[in-house]
Amino acid sequence: MNEKMYFLFANPLKPETVTVARELTSALEAAGEGVLLDSWLHEELHAGGGATLAELGGMDIDFIISLGGDGTLLRTLPTAARLKIPVLGINMGRVGFLLEVEHMDLDLMVGRLRRREFRLEERHMLSARVAGRDEEYLVMNDVVLCRGGNPSSIRVENYANDELVYVTDGDGVIVASATGSTGYCLSAGGPVLHPTLKNLVLLPICSHKAQQLPIVFDEHIQVSMRSNVPAGKTQQILFDGQTALELPGTVEVRVRMSDECVSFVRFSPQQFYTRLRLKQAEWSGK
Numbered sequence: 001m002n003e004k005m006y007f008l009f010a011n012p013l014k015p016e017t018v019t020v021a022r023e024l025t026s027a028l029e030a031a032g033e034g035v036l037l038d039s040w041l042h043e044e045l046h047a048g049g050g051a052t053l054a055e056l057g058g059m060d061i062d063f064i065i066s067l068g069g070d071g072t073l074l075r076t077l078p079t080a081a082r083l084k085i086p087v088l089g090i091n092m093g094r095v096g097f098l099l100e101v102e103h104m105d106l107d108l109m110v111g112r113l114r115r116r117e118f119r120l121e122e123r124h125m126l127s128a129r130v131a132g133r134d135e136e137y138l139v140m141n142d143v144v145l146c147r148g149g150n151p152s153s154i155r156v157e158n159y160a161n162d163e164l165v166y167v168t169d170g171d172g173v174i175v176a177s178a179t180g181s182t183g184y185c186l187s188a189g190g191p192v193l194h195p196t197l198k199n200l201v202l203l204p205i206c207s208h209k210a211q212q213l214p215i216v217f218d219e220h221i222q223v224s225m226r227s228n229v230p231a232g233k234t235q236q237i238l239f240d241g242q243t244a245l246e247l248p249g250t251v252e253v254r255v256r257m258s259d260e261c262v263s264f265v266r267f268s269p270q271q272f273y274t275r276l277r278l279k280q281a282e283w284s285g286k
Contacts, residue, residue, distance in 0.1 A: 005033070007036045007056060007064045008038060017067040018045070022045055025048055027106045036048055038050075038051070056085070061083070070099065075242050080262050085263075088265040118265050122261040124260070126140070126255055127258035127259075127260070138258060141179060142184055144237070146171055146172025150235060152229075154235055161221060170204055178195050178196070189214070200219075201214055224255075
C-alpha cells in the first residue's frame with residue numbers, strides 16, 4: 001500500500017482529544033502512514049508534523065480526521081471542500097449528526113481506512129456572499145442574519161431570487177441547508193429535512209408575525225436577506241456558527257447551493273432517524 005497522509009484536527013477545549021490524538025497518531029505511524037497535526041496539537045504531542053488548516057493547500061493530504069463535536073468538524077469543511085479531501089469525524093462530544101465514529105478500536109479504524117473499507121457520502125455546501133465584499137463563505141449548516149449584540153429587533157427583507165417572500169421583524173433570519181435543518185434551524189422551530197436533499201430553508205427567528213412560517217426552496221433558488229440598522233448599532237452575520245461579521249448600516253447576504261461538496265468517510269449506513277431520535281431524547285433530558 002502507498003503511504004497516505006492524515007491531518008488530525010482537534011478541539012483544544014476538550015482535554016480528552018489529546019489522549020485520543022496521541023493514540024491515533026501512534027496507530028497511524030505504526031501502520032506506516034504519515035501524520036500531520038493541527039499546530040497546537042503538534043506542540044502538545046511532539047509527534048508527526050505540524051500545520052494549520054490554512055496551510056493544507058500546498059500539501060498532499062489524503063484524509064482529514066476531526067476529533068471533537070460537530071462544531072469542530074464544521075471548522076474543517078470549507079478547506080476540505082475546496083481541496084477535495086475526505087473527512088472523518090470522531091465524536092468526542094454529544095450525539096453528532098455529522099460525525100461517523102462513536103466508539104471504535106483505533107487500530108481497526110486505521111486498518112479499514114488503509115484497506116479502503118468505507119464509502120464516501122457527499123454533502124453539498126452552501127455558498128454565501130455579503131454585498132460589497134469579495135469573500136465567498138462556504139458553509140455546511142446555515143447562514144444567520146441576526147441582531148447580535150443589538151438590543152433592538154431588526155427588520156429583514158427576504159427574497160427568493162428577486163421575488164420578495166416576506167419582511168420579518170424579530171431577532172433575525174436563518175437560511176439552512178438540509179444538513180443544517182437539524183441544527184439551529186431545528187432549535188428555532190424549523191422543519192427537519194433528510195440530509196441528502198438539496199434544499200434551502202428560510203426561517204424567521206422569533207418573528208413578531210406568527211404567520212411567517214419556514215419556507216423550503218429548491219436547489220436553484222438564491223435566497224437574499226437585506227437589513228438596515230440605525231447609526232450606532234450593528235447587525236451580525238453568522239456562518240455555521242464559526243465565523244461572525246458585525247456590520248453597521250445596510251447589509252445584504254446572498255445564499256445559494258454551492259457546487260462544492262464535502263465527502264464524509266462512512267464505515268456503515270447512516271441511521272439518520274435514529275440519530276434524530278437520540279438527539280431529541282438528549283434535549284428532553286431522557
